[in-house]
Amino acid sequence: MVLGARDGTAGTGAVRVARLGGLWRVTRPWHPGLRPYLRSYVGYWEAMPTPYEVRLVPTGRATLLISLAEPFSQVRRLGMPGGGSGSIGSLVVGMEDRPAICTHPGGQEAIRVEFTPLGAYRLFGLPMGELTNLAVEIRDVLGPEAGFLVERLAATRDWAARFDLLDAALLDRLGHGPEPSPEVDHAWQLLSGSAGAIPIAGIAAEVGWSQGYLIRRFTQQIGLTPKASARVLRFRRAVALLGSGAASLTEISTVCGFYDQAHLNREFRAIAGTTPGRMVAARRVEGAVALSGSANSSNTASAAAR
Known part of the structure; x- marks a missing residue:
């Protein structure tokens, strides 16, 4: 568990931590350079590790989920033969039009970033159809450097510093991404x-x-x-x-x-x-x-x- 700076300031504003049921949820104002591409940006960890299983439904957004602790047991897309991911940690989820089942053994700590579809196109830098209805390991989309970033984020014990690291990586990637039509x-x-x-x-x-x-x-x-x-x-x-x-x-x-x-x-x-x-x-x-x-x-x- 990382408590970090509950009301410290770094970069774009104060980090805020709040408990919502079984979760501690961590937020900070979005970096101005990221705002056109984002719909959500939040860190969280479980107050008490508990296995869970949920059905995930389409949102009209693409997602980058960075796992800082235990990986998912599986993300399985319903209605798609062979649609199960197996054990998967940090992942990218493209646009969806069908549900998935997500299982986790408990002990999750992560950062979840939701992008507009065209923000995701610019960030991922590939035809978005290649990610439709899929949950893909982050390295397979963003390359080996993404794996190093995940390791640095997991080793950083302060949420403000974590957000700073991720902001810098996202801004750099978006700055070199393809321009949507x-x-x-x-x-x-x-x-x-x-x-x-x-x-x-x-x-x-x-x-x-x-x-x-x-x-x-x-x-x-x-x-x-x-x-x-x-x-x-x-x-x-x-x-x-x-x-x-x-x-x-x-x-x-x-x-x-x-x-x-x-x-x-x-x-x-x-x-x-x-x-x-x-x-x-x-x-x-x-x-x-x-x-x-x-x-x-x-x-x-x-x-x-x-």
Whole structure:
């Protein structure tokens, strides 16, 4: 366990540590140079090591998870033959449109960074389709130097210093990464801004490309096709509305662009491997649905699940 400087200042602001259920959670204001590419940046460790198993659901983001202690037992993508990772520590997860099962023996300590799809494209520097629905060892994506960085982060006993090291590495990598196409960037902004409601033909017309060319370039840089991305974005909006408790399933179906409630249910089963009702009952932060009975496992799951 690393306690570090609870309210110390370093680089971009004060480090804050708070306990949330079975986790200690560590945050600091994001470096200005990273903000355009990020959606979440948090460190955490378990207050009491407890094995857990969770279902992870698509978020519309790509993830870099740096393990500083015990590795995952397995990350297994549902609906994909041979989709299990085996034991895996620090990893990269690309864009997803189906759920995965994540198991951990307990004793987790990690830093989880979530990127916009195009932020991930710039950071990873490869066609994002190569990472779709996969959990890949960090060295296989970012090279041997990533392994050395993980070792340095694990050996550093102060969270402010850890964030400084990781900030510097991310900024350097992003500074040399490929520039996303402005048309793909605009297409993603249109699609995400509408929560998947804009027709693909309308997006293609807006950016001045044919649908076929848009699909090819979009998939290369985002990792999912525009249609698959729209499904995930509609699903995420429905999850948010379900969590607020402010609308019925019928109303959510209409607002989010599903044909009817039956269509909503089918999409939840395809994308999350569960039903809207079970998703609400689980009430897991950031889309993780606990599968084990441990109270601590549900809290650990929320931080591990992007």
